[in-house]
Amino acid sequence: MSTARSTRASAAVDRLKVRSGNAGYSMARTGDGLFFLSEAPGEPPLCAPLDLDDFVAFVNKLGPQVARRVSKLDIAFEKQLVKKKPAP
Template sequence: MASLRSTRASAAVMRLKDRSNNAPYSMVSTADGRFYLVLANASGDNEKLNEPLELDAFVAFVNGVSKQAPKKASKLDIAFEAKLRNKL
């Protein structure tokens, strides 16, 4: 079960790296199953960005660090939304 937890947390960190142009973020897992985020500095030190959090709180924190990628929408989705706005 611990591997599923760390997989979800590491996926959140990978999405953060994608949003931040591969900034050197990484996560640390504590012995009690909590996670915290670190950012590597130019001097090689790691800056701890939060206190250890439970999985759900950690994923929410990581998702809030950098702006989310815009949702993809097809031409049909955009046209449908425009029609809805014109009807109102």
């Protein structure tokens, strides 16, 4: 397994720890290279072993979500997109 893969999974778990305020979350990897998450080392897993993309998506959905910052320019751009949609 490459370091980039485990770094991406670790970063997702670190973001979850910050969002949730629970520093006990622990990631582990199976011999097949699949990942799973538990609330603390040695605790039962919160998910079945998942591949990297599915694991990161699962972890990103857990805990409180951070509101996405939207600028005035983003809002104006989205309004322009709505205006330009062709009528059915």
